[in-house]
Amino acid sequence: MYKLKTVVFEQISIVIPVYCIVFISQLIAKNTPPKDLIPGMAISFLIVSFSILTKNLISKPNLPGFAWSTLFAAVLTLPISPVKDLVVSNVGKIDFMVTVTPLLAFAGISIGDKLPQLKKLSWKIAIIAIVVMCSTYFGSALIAQMVLKFTNNI
Structure with a gap:
């Protein structure tokens, strides 16, 4: 139990600086008043925590933390959820694009110590990454095209 508590607190202590960066980014980029950001950030932080x-308590299914976060957020925002309006109205004030930039930078920094492992993957991984990104882009464009034609928007 002590080890579980230590692991959970260690992981949450990594999340806290990320939330600070996101909060400051929201203030600077969007000039959102802190009183509008704090409830949404608190709800989001509670979901992540x-x-x-949950990720550390439940071993089956072995889902990563972001999957649990997505699941909990989806359940909290279901139309039948009694807290749907509270969650959507407060978390909706957090701009997604402003949030993504520091998180991607943080993720990039976190893989910095894994460069020797990345070098072992060789140049082939770059080709695979390009194919995956292009496939995702063209697949999304195809779906968007079909939906727009189906709804008579083009």
Whole structure:
């Protein structure tokens, strides 16, 4: 139990600086008043914290933390959820694109110590990455095209 508590607190302590960066980014980029950001950030932080705890408590299915977060957020925002309006109205004030930039930078920094492992993957991984990104882009464009034609928007 002590080890579980230590692991959970360690993982949550990594999340706290990320939330600070996101909060400051929101203030600077969007000039959102802090009183509008704090409730949404608190709800989001609670979802992430609960996801970290769940990920460490439940071994089957072995889902990563972001999957638990996505699941909990989806359940909380279901039309039948009594807290749907509270969650959507408060978390909706957090701009997604402003949030993504520091998170991607943080993720890039976190893989910095894994460069020797990345070098072992060789140049073939770059080709695979390009194929995956292009496939995702063209697949999304195809789906968008079909939906727009189906709804008579083009």
